Amino acid sequence: MVDNSDNFRPAPPLQNLNTIRQFPEYNKQDWNEFSEYIYNHILVSTGQYPKLESTPLRAKIFGKIDREDYMIEKVYFESYPGFFCTGNLYRPKGKNPPFPAIVSPHGHWARGRLENTELGSIPSRCINFAKQGYIVFSYDMVGYNDSGNQVEHRQFNVGTQGEIWGISLMGLQLQNGIRAIDFLQDLPDVDSDRIGCTGASGGGTQTFMLMAVDQRIQIAAPVNMISAHMQGGCLCENSPNLRIDFSNIEIGAMMAPRPLLLVSATGDWTKDTPDVEYPAILSIYQHFEATEKVRQVQIDADHNYNKASREAVYEWFGEWFLDKSEPVELREQLSEIESDEDLLVFHYRSVPYHALSMDQLTESLVQSAKFGIESRKPTNASELRSYQKEMGKGLYHALALQPSQDSSEDLMQKLSNSGNVKEATLIVYQQGELETLKSQLVDIGHSVFALQLRPSIRQVEDRFFTTYNRTDQALWIQDILLALDKMEKCLPQAIHNLVGINGGGIFAMLAAGFSKANRVVIDVEEFNTETDDDFVEKLPIPSIRRVGGFRTAGALIAPRSLLIFNTGSQFPTTWISDIYRAVEKPDLLSISESGEVNIADWFSLD
Template sequence: MKRIACLAALICALAALAGRADNNDPTRVLQAGQRPDDSRLGKPRTLNDYFPFTPPASKEAWEARRQDLRQRLLVYLGLWPMPPRPPLEPVIHGKIDRDEYTIEKVFFASYPGHYVSGNLYRPKGKSGKLPGVLCPHGHWRNGRFYDTLEAHGEKGVEQELKSGAEKTREGARFPLQARCAQLARMGCVVFHYDMVGIADSQQIEHRAGFTDAAAELRLQSFMGLQTFNSIRALDFLTSLPDVDAKRLGVTGASGGGTQTFLLCAIDDRPAVAFPAVMVSTAMQGGCVCENCSGLRQDTGNVELAGLFAPKPLGMSGANDWTKEIETKGLPQLKELYRLYGVEENVLARAFVQFDHNYNQVSREVMYNWFNKHLQLGQPEPVAERPFVPVPPKELSVYDAEHPRPTDATGSKELRATMTAQTDTQMAALVPKDADSLKEFKRVVGTALHALVNDRLPDKDEIKSTEIGDNEERDGLRWRKYLLGRKGSHEQVPVIGLMGADFDGTVVIWVHPSGKASLFEKGKLVPAAQRIVDKKAGILAVDVLQTGELSNGKPPEVDKKYAGFTFAYNRPLLANRVRDILTAVAFARSHERTKTVHLLGIDQAGPWVLLARPLCGDAVERTAADGAHFRFDKVHAVDDVMMLPGAVKYGGLPAFVALTAPAELFIHNAADTGIEKWLDPVYQAAGAADRAQRLSEKATEEKVVDWLLR
């Protein structure tokens, strides 16, 4: 008992000391023991949160949002810039004959050594160009080979018939085949292809191969691979001489529904879409193949599906996370489509009497939707007809005469191919003149904007709350604020210091210890004193997990797959950049501000260097410690410097180079490789003399003198 009492006394004493330490910090904005009311200090968002869609006020606002979101999706999916898409050399064989259609077996390489496999359904007795339909299958057991009898036994088949979900035993057993057969009978050329790791796609295990830090840093993901496979599947379909490239549809359910609306969000070729049992404001997709870093930060599946507007979009729901689609999602999408004057081009039907499915009841909604919008000319209402299924083994694309290609590779070799391709694309972006500089900034600048998922806010987007009374201390005016963005749940503590002779120059002070680093033993540290002596003001900021804006806990990151975290939340590093941008925008909005400079001290230097390119003309000069940092030194997904995609786009050197032609001073830059991009970019910008770098660490006096010279 005495030991417990002593331990309790020790804890109380430590707490008291911590409280006194807080009280002794002159830069505190809030009372000791209080933390800012910032949602980022709480639990991270997950795929099971609520994801409503608020339609834009105007068509123009939506078009701008749509362009930005589509570019971001391409970045997150590893498709910015698009990987090479050489002509396909598909193997098509093994024709199976049915009454009104045929089924063929297909495989082709989407990447060198990575094969997409599937079945091609073609109507018989048709001439001319025919509509094409792409069918991703989703997470049904064995995918393209799904058989209810095998998966759930005779009771499963009987339940489908008894409930009214299916009207024929064939449809009850083989609902995926039923979809393709009916569409072919309606006059469509249908390609039903495998998800990675399912059915004939056995080179990479489903959910494996892309879950480590190195994959994150290059945006190599299972979801990105499947999406590129979908793009290549559409390439295959449109390459067929009997397919009308202007009449293309896409439909899949569950994970196939995710692939449907994502493909239609980033590819302009589909004319009509029907994602089944996936679009909702609730659960967003529970597999690694439905999540990747960045994907649903500040958005959700309803808005992602809306990127297809104004083209015809049909959806179905069931007794699952999609059951409320008619009341949560559809009304907002109708409002969006109304901006284009085509409210009738979006439809949703929820069949809550059935569990998660793509059964005959919902398939028939799709058939009628496609009949109308692909102009198939079938008498309505279209009802699914009985068909003769093919035993799943006979649908397999590989056999003795057509074995799996000998160059088929696993995830390790595929990732090496992906890396080599993107490295080649990046090498081609090293600028040599004004035109190539513009292309470098377009590609890498777009990527940085997406990876941080932020931009410099306008002054009317900033929310500032002044805390406490105005103070005058030691000849300096003190102002304390909590900053945030309107509509966000953020509070960033900052302190402003300036003398009576303030000349309108503001230095944004960013330090690993936050604004408390301004003082030591109650006095301004020499660098801060030097700034105010030169008539400049200081705005010191506590970015996330520094100073007052810290809860002492490392950010939670899903250890099995970081995409489950970063799909919905900015990484810590991106949030720190965001807070710097908030401080810059606030400083620029001050009526007495004439010039803003950025100062990144010690390990905060790379934060500042990432923020600077996003500041545009708002910042004149930037001085930062390179801190010997390289993104390829990040080996854990929960590393505080993790920024998915950073290595792919050239790392800190390429991002920093986006600052050109603004003035820049980087010190302590040994081993950073900063010169690889900084030197050619500044030379191409005609500003080689405006960027200075030192291998060694500069003195604080030298850094301040450079900023305020």
């Protein structure tokens, strides 16, 4: 094994939103497994995992505008308590319910859902869908139009502190989409089994994200968005951790085998769709013998959701939801577009008094996440297994441990001869000398290995760095697991131990639950879990706190032998101690506030 005395860690190539992404060849089994990974990874990335307690929508529908064969109403509801999703509801007149329904997000048009230009008219789209027999909910991007009373879109910024709690603009928009489906399903004149979604550009991103995580979307048409070489340029399209191991092509393929129309344009980043993205997604539909359920159409135009694009979508939706195979029936009709004042939800009325500011919403989401973790606290062995399964999955995705493994170089040192030993111990550290501890462990019969955690040389100024790349801290945790795996293969008959000291403790603790280490020793160096500051400075891993952080890490190690020391008063261990007592293994957990602990003596006690 090599001496890793260099100052920096080899790092994988940097990715960004314009990195050209390849779509691998998947067989059906591989795709089924990977699509499950994508599903959970999206949920963790967008702060949707674990699911927060469902709350009432408290929907308000008012301000009806009656036209000959359709009507328009104003809508707002609480996507989260005190956080409002705002928009317009378009309904058919003179037709018999129940009606299919369409969730209609919009992109970065200057006027949001009110945009009415040749390149894109959202009111025209919704009116024509209503005339054809659909109920359509056209709602604001977070920070646009009525939603802008609470949150700014372009200036949205929760910083690293928000990221560690899984709070993002993309997550808020996905939440609005999920709750929009809830809202439509609650309407008595909606057929809950026929709900579709379509939007262009940033609305296309919202469409494919929603269809990927919510099976209630039965038909979809993301317009001018899915691309192998441009993944979306706005913060609302780039939640942290999202596209490290897959791209929008895989997310689009998550729709299979439900009906999917890819609408592209010759004048934007979807110009290659007929030859690149469509064949890739088609290959997944082939596994389900559902090739008739995916189609592509390309419009000779710049970035758009113009009349030609809209009519292609009308035809696709009509084929599956209205059983209409004749396109002429679904040509767009000219319609009167209402004034902005008559469409804006809060033009003639005040925003509800309990509407939250962005800071208040952030705090509310943090408190809800804390409650969610506390409410899942195991009180017996069965509950611990359930917690490990649910929250272990969340931590696994927050750490981005799968599927890529950067194993191009062996980063581990062998500090002693193996010989005929009964125990093998990996020491994880950042700095300092190991000779004393090594000698003590060798004296009690351990073979000793070491892994130094070193920063990588990477430019991390990219605005969406964490969307496409693992942080150094996440890479270190993966390094620990790879090193443990190699140590286990080197000495398969030995008892395997993990020790984290000298700056390596918190990373070893997060890795330990995903390893086979029999005994674990962690120096937490008085890491302060009571505030976000130490996480932001030392452990800036997206969603780490949302999925339980060190509480989940401790639960995953339980009931193995665990020593946590140097806790001081800032690293409370009551939660972990309660778990060990709940599973009747309190003797396997040792806690010390002091940093002066003889690790070799602790190993000798067992």
